Amino acid sequence: xxxxxxxxxxxxxxxTPIEANKIRMYVCGMxxxxxxxxxxxxVMVVFDMVYRYLQAAGYAVTYVRNITDIDDKIIARAHENxxxxxxxxxxxxxxxxxxxxxxxVLRPSAExxxxxTIPEMIAMISTLIEKGxxxxxxxxxxxxxxxxxxxxxxxxxxxxxxxxxGERIAVDEVKNDPLDFVLWKAAKPEEPAWDSPWGRxxxxxxxxxxxxxxxxxxxxxxxxxxxxxxxxxxxxxxIAQSEACIGHQSVNYWMHNGFVRINDEKxxxxxGNFFTIREVLRHYKAEEVRYFILNxxxxxxxxxxxxxxxxxxxxxxxxxxxxxxxxxxTAPVDSEQEQRxxxxxxxxxxxxxxxxxxxxxxxxxxxxxxxxxxxxAAEQGALLQRLAGILGLLATDPEDWFKGEAGDGGxxxxxxxxxxxxxxxxxxxxxxxxxxxxxxxxxxxxxxxxDAAGGTSWRRA
RNA sequence: GGAGACGUGCCUGAGUGGUCCAAGGGAACGGUUUGCAAAACCGUAAAGCCACCGGUUCGAAUCCGGUCGUCUCCUCCA
Numbered sequence: 362x363x364x365x366x367x368x369x370x371x372x373x374x375x376x377t378p379i380e381a382n383k384i385r386m387y388v389c390g391m392x393x394x395x396x397x398x399x400x401x402x403x404v405m406v407v408f409d410m411v412y413r414y415l416q417a418a419g420y421a422v423t424y425v426r427n428i429t430d431i432d433d434k435i436i437a438r439a440h441e442n443x444x445x446x447x448x449x450x451x452x453x454x455x456x457x458x459x460x461x462x463x464x465x466v467l468r469p470s471a472e473x474x475x476x477x478t479i480p481e482m483i484a485m486i487s488t489l490i491e492k493g494x495x496x497x498x499x500x501x502x503x504x505x506x507x508x509x510x511x512x513x514x515x516x517x518x519x520x521x522x523x524x525x526x527g528e529r530i531a532v533d534e535v536k537n538d539p540l541d542f543v544l545w546k547a548a549k550p551e552e553p554a555w556d557s558p559w560g561r562x563x564x565x566x567x568x569x570x571x572x573x574x575x576x577x578x579x580x581x582x583x584x585x586x587x588x589x590x591x592x593x594x595x596x597x598x599x600i601a602q603s604e605a606c607i608g609h610q611s612v613n614y615w616m617h618n619g620f621v622r623i624n625d626e627k628x629x630x631x632x633g634n635f636f637t638i639r640e641v642l643r644h645y646k647a648e649e650v651r652y653f654i655l656n657x658x659x660x661x662x663x664x665x666x667x668x669x670x671x672x673x674x675x676x677x678x679x680x681x682x683x684x685x686x687x688x689x690x691t692a693p694v695d696s697e698q699e700q701r702x703x704x705x706x707x708x709x710x711x712x713x714x715x716x717x718x719x720x721x722x723x724x725x726x727x728x729x730x731x732x733x734x735x736x737x738a739a740e741q742g743a744l745l746q747r748l749a750g751i752l753g754l755l756a757t758d759p760e761d762w763f764k765g766e767a768g769d770g771g772x773x774x775x776x777x778x779x780x781x782x783x784x785x786x787x788x789x790x791x792x793x794x795x796x797x798x799x800x801x802x803x804x805x806x807x808x809x810x811x812d813a814a815g816g817t818s819w820r821r822a
Numbered sequence: 823g824g825a826g827a828c829g830u831g832c833c834u835g836a837g838u839g840g841u842c843c844a845a846g847g848g849a850a851c852g853g854u855u856u857g858c859a860a861a862a863c864c865g866u867a868a869a870g871c872c873a874c875c876g877g878u879u880c881g882a883a884u885c886c887g888g889u890c891g892u893c894u895c896c897u898c899c900a
Binding site for chain 1: 823824825826827828833834835836837845846847848849855856857858859860861862863864892893894895896897898899900
């Protein structure tokens, strides 16, 4: 029985889908004006893990993750670059897809774009005005009247009075209430704009998600996810918009993932302390990054640094080592390990616990191997691969993982094999000096040799 | 100022009333294996009371209160 932490109620709850065996899930995606950083990577990987696990658990999952492709920052950046905003967003959408593919993130069922959902947004805003939840300002902007919505603050645990007491709310004479937020922004000349009943303009950020989720998932869906920082105001505003519009609850479970941090500080664009995914992938394999993310619980803070990534590398080396050279086989069904794996995952996606079970399997495989039980080892190997696959791990062929690619100026596979053959001859002659010389020579070039009963294998460290 | 989260070994990271003298990974130490290594297996050590203080309970890392510390949100942010 899946239990998940619902941010709306601040506790774990048993998960019950709206429709039996089906799940509709929406996650707030990226605003595409720059390369994705590790914080984005965490959202991608975490919800990819959720998506994979829910499917493995037997649900038919419709997973929607939007793309915000119109926004102030996009307009500003395009202006700086002297290019059309659509050219900018197209480029960064492509880059985002490259990063996702590298990280083994499955494409969502749908990736709606804000600019392709404008009519739905306009319709929704119109409904909100009709129902008295929104009003058009004198300047052509349309605002949501926060005070009109009774449940405002229920997700983020805020009270209107507390918000008003905050010093950071700017006074704005166009708004009836400083807390009101914009649904439609009148366009300045030269800015991208769409026609609307309130004049040419563009949608506010919050209405985008309400409209896109409703368009693709309907008035009521199961799970809504996103980064923890979106809880307020973005998700709070989404609730206000969607629920005022349809007249009932729209999302059953809200999930928020924790931040990636640098030296105990949130990694963010505004702080400037971020690493892009592609930067990190120059030093580490994508699977190491994925392991690093999944090795802590999705709601915990995650500190980025070289040590945890190195640890991830060592951990994956151990797991792949267990799989190396195993014959293809069929995994046992409903084994004790699999049950425990599922129990861990059912407990609000406890991936660290689930990963611990992968290591137990690795140990078991190595043990069986030593005992000469090759067939059983292969079965457990198949199980290890299947369970890891639910996390999007261990999908690479072990040989490829270990051998990787020869870097610039590095030894080719053939050159390495030749030296190993030469060393094998020296071994037969018990010419240990020559043997060790070759091994040291290779080691100096990042090649590690491992002698086993069946012969010598090697890996790029 | 308001709201909230967190504080577990050398590092990382689970565990949220008894099965915990606390999982898993990394690092360390010993043994087996190896020509020697590496990898692997077996084992050991490492958290003297799970930030600190007090309370509830037959029993707490786990619940409650306080203290200290760290972080987040209240402005765009995943």
